[in-house]
Amino acid sequence: MMLILKTTTFKKPIKFLLKGSIIFPKNKDFETFDRIEFYKKYIQPLYEEFGKWDGSPDDLKEFSGWNVGNKNFFSSDFLDPYFYTLLKSSEDNSDLRSLGKSIFYDQNLSQNGKMSCAACHLQENAFTDLKIKSQSNVEGKTVLRNSPSLYNAVFAKRFFYDLRAFYLEQQAEHVIYNDDEFNTSYEDIIKKLKTKPEYKKAFRTAFKDGKINKENFSKALSSYVASLYSFDSxxxxxxxxxxxxxxxxxxxxxxxxxxxxxxxxxxxxxxxxxxxxxxxxxxxxxxxxxxxxxxxxxxxxxxxxxxxxxxxxxxxxxxxxxxxxxxxxxxxxxxxxxxxxxxxxxxxxxxxxxxxxxxxxxxxxxxxxxxxxxxxxxxxxxxxxxxxxxxxxxxxxxxx
Known part of the structure; x- marks a missing residue:
């Protein structure tokens, strides 16, 4: 798991930065310690220097979302989205995301044809709905809780406020079968998709097998949600x-x-x-x-x-x-x-x-x-x- 170092001795830049990082906090208390200065002078430069050393990234991939190839803590590639979803990076592409976006905005996939994912996750509101509690498919009724943002939602190992789902795909499944939300099933959704020529074409474009099934449906939706990054504030x-x-x-x-x-x-x-x-x-x-x-x-x-x-x-x-x-x-x-x-x-x-x-x-x-x-x-x-x-x-x- 640990990085494999070229030598047992630190290089000069790292020696200098480590020494400075030890001296810097001295004579500073918890409340007055300038964490920004410390980060910029020592933590980020150390992170970059250690990143130049030979490592064994495959050791981490099995149990960590940290992307060892990342160069800056505050860039979009700090974590690997494919660690958190059943979708693999080799399967993802722009056609798949486009299909997933279509699914995300399609009201017809719900039982009553009036609710889409976007009903509770509006892009202009950072993919929330600004409501105290999100709407139900029943007129005048709400679901139990407030809708969280979907920006960076993929970077999680548990989903929902009560952590009841373990994968992004499972999160969608809870919404699909929930009586107060989509109130439907994968079987009914797949039947509807198979009647639409535009979906038949999109699935053929996004997948080699071209199949409209639960697995491919989930991959497409995950691809779109996983693309909703927000790291350029x-x-x-x-x-x-x-x-x-x-x-x-x-x-x-x-x-x-x-x-x-x-x-x-x-x-x-x-x-x-x-x-x-x-x-x-x-x-x-x-x-x-x-x-x-x-x-x-x-x-x-x-x-x-x-x-x-x-x-x-x-x-x-x-x-x-x-x-x-x-x-x-x-x-x-x-x-x-x-x-x-x-x-x-x-x-x-x-x-x-x-x-x-x-x-x-x-x-x-x-x-x-x-x-x-x-x-x-x-x-x-x-x-x-x-x-x-x-x-x-x-x-x-x-x-x-």
Whole structure:
């Protein structure tokens, strides 16, 4: 698994960088430590230098999503999307993505002919729907939770807020069979596709066997969703030394990574709960999410048990009650309302909730909260700086 080094001694650039990285943090405390300067002066250069050494990338491919050929933490190829999907890179191509996009936007594939994937995942809203809870196929009814963004959604080992699906393809299957969503089956979808000349042509173009079946349908849809990258935000470009950003954004990032403790769950550079260093498991957290913003009294715990009600039997335990997947905060400025229940309409409301220490910090009885209940003591200025950083993660340039 470990990289195979050419020599047992470090090269001069690496020696210099390692020495500097040890000296730099001295005489700095946790809150004033400049993580951006440290990253740019030492971490990224070390990453590039070590990348020049001979390695054994195949050792990692079996259990890690990290792309050992990557040169920068904040570029789109940091993780390999094909580690997270049943689709192989050798199978993927532009024709397959095009077919997948057609499927994604096709309402006729649902039982009532009125719902497509795009009904709850609109491109202009970073592939969310801006609704408190997403629509059902039943008039006037909603599904249980808020719709998460599909940007970078492929980079996960578990799907849905309760982590009940283990592959991107399985996630789609849950939607297809859900009575409140597509309310159909693969058999019915395949029958419909076979009646359309345009789909017959598209499947022949995308696949050697040209078959319209469940396997090829899933590959096409996965190809499209896996193509929805978002790694060209202002902050990404700043960390790649392609542009500068405001002091508020820089201070906000340092607060995010430090005093505010956001990065203890939202790991850089994807800012999601995909756990480093191997990026092969997803975290869920118990935050004690309330049914409405903290200033809207009385404060009450949201009743959704989340992972505690997951159909994954081996995870049936009280420790997962009120536990929800840690989703990415990339494009968060475009994806309100927030949390699984859509109860928070602004980022200020979200930061106020965390500032109080979540549900337990607000005085709710929580036996298993994983978020520390301590007050963060963030000032209004610091909250605005964190929001400035979060806004700098907006990037919708890669939608295809």
């Amino acid at each position: 202002d902050f990404d470009r700043f960390m790649r030394n392609e542009k500068d950003v405001s002091d508020d954004i820089k201070k906000g990032y340092n607060l995010f990574m430090g005093k505010a403790s956001c990065a203890t769950c939202h790991f850089a550079p994807h800012f999601s709960g995909l756990v480093p260093p191997f990026f092969n498991e997803n975290e869920s957290e118990v935050l004690g999410v309330t049914s409405k913003p903290v200033n809207d009294l009385p404060v009450e715990l949201d009743t959704d048990l989340g992972r505690g009600n997951s159909p994954v039997k081996k995870e049936k335990s009280w420790i997962y009650d009120y536990s929800f997947k840690t989703v990415t905060v990339r494009n968060i400025a475009l994806t309100k309302p927030y949390f699984h229940n859509g109860a928070f309409n602004t980022l200020e409301e979200v930061l106020d909730f965390y500032n109080e220490g979540g549900g337990e910090g607000l005085g709710l009885k929580m036996k298993n909260q994983t978020l520390p209940p301590d007050k963060l003591d963030l000032t209004k200025t610091e909250i605005s700086q964190i929001i400035a950083f979060l806004n700098s993660l907006t990037d919708v340039s890669k939608a295809k």
